[in-house]
Amino acid sequence: MEKPPSAELADKTLPKSPTGIQGLDQIVNGGLPKGRTTLVCGGPGCGKTLLAVEFLIRGAEQFGEPGVFMAFEETQEDLSKNVASLGIDLQDLIDRQKIFVDYVYLEPSEIEETGEYDLEGLFIRLGSAIDAIGAKRVVLDTIESIFSGFGNEGILRAEVRRLFRWLKEKGVTAIVTGERGEKSLTRYGLEEYVSDCVILLENRMVNKIANRILQVVKYRGSAHGTDEYPFLIGKEGLWVQPITSIGLNYPVSSQRVPTGIPALDDMLGGKGYFRGSSVLISGTAGTGKTSLAASFVDAACRRGERSLFFAFEESTAQILRNMRSIGLDLQGWIDQGLLQFHAARPSL
Ligand SMILES: Nc1ncnc2c1ncn2[C@@H]1O[C@H](COP(=O)(O)OP(=O)(O)O)[C@@H](O)[C@H]1O
Numbered sequence: 001m002e003k004p005p006s007a008e009l010a011d012k013t014l015p016k017s018p019t020g021i022q023g024l025d026q027i028v029n030g031g032l033p034k035g036r037t038t039l040v041c042g043g044p045g046c047g048k049t050l051l052a053v054e055f056l057i058r059g060a061e062q063f064g065e066p067g068v069f070m071a072f073e074e075t076q077e078d079l080s081k082n083v084a085s086l087g088i089d090l091q092d093l094i095d096r097q098k099i100f101v102d103y104v105y106l107e108p109s110e111i112e113e114t115g116e117y118d119l120e121g122l123f124i125r126l127g128s129a130i131d132a133i134g135a136k137r138v139v140l141d142t143i144e145s146i147f148s149g150f151g152n153e154g155i156l157r158a159e160v161r162r163l164f165r166w167l168k169e170k171g172v173t174a175i176v177t178g179e180r181g182e183k184s185l186t187r188y189g190l191e192e193y194v195s196d197c198v199i200l201l202e203n204r205m206v207n208k209i210a211n212r213i214l215q216v217v218k219y220r221g222s223a224h225g226t227d228e229y230p231f232l233i234g235k236e237g238l239w240v241q242p243i244t245s246i247g248l249n250y251p252v253s254s255q256r257v258p259t260g261i262p263a264l265d266d267m268l269g270g271k272g273y274f275r276g277s278s279v280l281i282s283g284t285a286g287t288g289k290t291s292l293a294a295s296f297v298d299a300a301c302r303r304g305e306r307s308l309f310f311a312f313e314e315s316t317a318q319i320l321r322n323m324r325s326i327g328l329d330l331q332g333w334i335d336q337g338l339l340q341f342h343a344a345r346p347s348l
């Protein structure tokens, strides 16, 4: 397997655990703080559980670090089904003892009745799960479910601190997930202070289109990208776009490709566009933007080069019909396998 780029980015001063999540390791300069706890917080459905699961799975598969997932909300079966859509075979990793999933069902009413709930039982259970597979990574999903039984604010705060201390003493790299609070990042307003690293996820609507955003709010002892980064959840897991870390050091070509319109080629030094460049054709409705683009594609197909046409306003049939009227037979290229159309609304 190829060495992931993230491993090379590792900060020399602070040991890191690469997440293996595309783009994220770049933003956090190599990974999450090794042997410490990271809080992943955000509203419902923003991807906390998926990020945490992917951290464990990639840890087990790519970095030889087995992991324990302590779930309070989803059973092992649910979890397996949910991550199957990301192409992850969780059950297989469980069978191979690379991942240990422990579903803990906490009944708040029982806790209140006895009034004796503390974390000792959880520590014993988690400790034996860690020992069973030699886990280096741990996920607790979510912190609210652990502390839902605590009525006394003072005890709760002391126990939250105790949990984070316990995890640190265990030497595992942990992710604790947390729901977003009203006035602070988290429900109790304390979790973000006791965590070594805090990642905030958001699902924000912009112009009626959902945008997933990731932000590293805090990272003790390390530099990190501080912007809001868009991310996607797709067939291969999370994909974060580390926009600001993309450098301007790419190579360019001096080769030219004809535009498909001889007079335009003449205007462009008699040769056409630079190969590998992006050309923006701008104009109001009906000025010939699509026709110019279709001529370019037609010329490429004439040379036997394959082309992709992404259409965001018209259907394939509509473009084919309209281009036929200016003498371009794009259907012929499609039939020959030289041209492929992808027409979809931009919101997709
Ligand atoms: N295969 C998939 N492709 C695209 N999006 C997905 C896929 N599977 C889940 N999602 C998205 O991820 C969300 C669930 O994320 P999850 O990690 O469970 O959120 P949280 O734990 O923060 O509540 C779903 O609401 C859905 O939008």
Ligand SMILES: [Mg+2]
Pocket (backbone or CB within 6 Å): 048, 049, 050, 073, 141
């Ligand atoms: Mg969840």
